[in-house]
Amino acid sequence: MFKDVDSIPHGIDFKEYILKTVGQCRILLVVIGKQWLTVSDSKGVRLQNPEDLVVLEIRTALEKNIRVIPLLVHNISMPRASDLPDALKKLVYMNGMAIHPDPDFKSDLERLIQSIKTHLENIPEFSEKITEKKFTKDTNSFKISQDGRYRVLPSGIIQDTKTNLEWIVGPDExxxxxxxxxxxxxxxxxxxxxxxxxxxxxxSGIYEKGKGKCNIDTVFISPRKNLWVWSSKIDDSPSEWYFYFPNGTKYKFSCKSRLGYRAFAVL
Structure with a gap:
């Protein structure tokens, strides 16, 4: 998954990087809300600016016949073709999906995820990767956690057989x-x-109350009293959420803080 807010390396031409990345993707999600047609910047209405990055992203996907899924939020309807610049008019004919607030939010997202999985499974290169990711049954190639949930590969990658996620634990510093x-x-x-x-x-999915000293399997980290792990960034705030394993709770703190915090990677 590519999100331009936190996926672009520093010092890179972001316009070139975005267009290259969009050209390589297989699905583009276009989130359309109440102000999507009218939001403006110093150059005017963004949607009417052919150099606007969002316009360029959508146009690139449409031109390359990439699967584009409009996501309609805040009970908004699909825009009319007359509301869009010529380069984006094709968007209104793409079968979109409404994402409702709670209590339907979770079920709507599950339908979206299933739709994406179905599409990717029909693409040979992705189908092969999905097949490849199925965990091996050769017990000589990995270590197994005491309860059998986790498999630790020689590379240090931790495979979670419950969620099918794979993890890497960052430096112990x-x-x-x-x-x-x-x-x-x-x-x-x-x-x-x-x-x-x-x-x-x-x-929170790898938090297990009562397991070890810190409510997490020791395949992740040596026994300790405290463990704070940073989460992915969800906004431009100078603070970010982290998960505190001793009590299974999330907190938000300055991104510059270092003392006690650890990094995990997931796939």
């Missing part, structure tokens, strides 16, 4: 959020997919 992100970005892709920082939900 104090780490700021920026340092955690740089470390994750430095990891070599696996199955052709890049590693990323985990979400709070994914971190």
């Amino acid at each position: 104090d780490t700021s959020w920026d340092e955690a992100k740089l470390w994750v970005d430095s990891l070599s892709p696996r199955y052709g997919i890049g590693w990323r920082m985990p979400t709070i939900q994914e971190l």
Whole structure:
């Protein structure tokens, strides 16, 4: 998954990088809300500016016949063709999907995820990667956690048989959020997919109350009293969420803070 807010390396031509990345993707999600047609910047209405990055992203995907899925939020309807510049008019004919607030939000996202999985499974190169990621049954090639849930490969990668996620534990040293992100970005892709920082939900998924000294399997980290792990960034705030394993709770703190914080990568 590519998100331009936190996926572009520093010092890179972001316009060129975005267009190259969009050209390589197989699905583009276009989130359309109440102000999508009218939001403006110093150059005027963004949607009417052919050089606007969002316009360029959508146009590139449409021109390359990439699957484009409009996501309609805040009970908005699909825009009319007359509301869009010529380069984007094709968007209105793409079968979109409404994403509703709670209590339907989770079920809507599950339908979206299933739709994406179905599409990718029909693409040979992705189908092969999905097949490749199925965990091996050769017990000589990995170590197994005491309860059988986790498999630790010789490379240090931890496979979670419950969620099918794979994990790498970062250096056992104090780490700021920026340092955690740089470390994750430095990891070599696996199955052709890049590693990323985990979400709070994914971190809570490996929290197991009563297990070890810190409510987490020791395949992840040596026994300790405290463990704070940074989560993926969700906004431009100078603070970010982290998961505190001793009590299974999330907190938000300065991204520059280092003392006690650790980095995990997930795939």
